Amino acid sequence: MVDAETARTGTGRVLLAGFSQGAVxxxxxCLLHPAPLxxxxxxxxxxxxxxxxxxxxxxxxxxTATPVWIAHGADDWVIPPSAGAHVRDTLLAWGHPVSWHHLPAGHTPFPAPPAALLRFLTACRSGRG
Structure with a gap:
């Protein structure tokens, strides 16, 4: 799916997102893709x-050229926030640009996108992610 989309639009226009297992x-x-997203x-x-x-x-x-935005709910009862912090630390150690956000939420999708996510998406869209 990513290959088809990058062939159609170019790698610089494809952004992946996921929640919980979808985030994994x-x-x-992203990490196995041959070009930055x-x-x-x-x-x-x-x-x-x-x-x-x-x-x-x-x-x-x-x-490593793909910018990464990570958020984790402070009250997540399914996946502890330390697990998200481990992802952050691992990606930073591998040289990825990471933006980390600890949000006042549990293990639920956001009812509305956080402002920080909207800024990230806008920056990625303009190539400044």
């Missing part, structure tokens, strides 16, 4: 056991 899928897809927005992400080591070996160098 978006993260893996416009951006990656993750809410309540985590790295299941062994995935970080696997990705460390297989991620593409181009993926």
């Amino acid at each position: 899928m978006a993260l893996v897809t 416009a951006g990656l927005a993750l809410s309540a992400p985590y790295l299941p056991g062994g995935l970080a080591a696997c990705l460390a070996e297989r991620r593409t160098p181009a993926s």
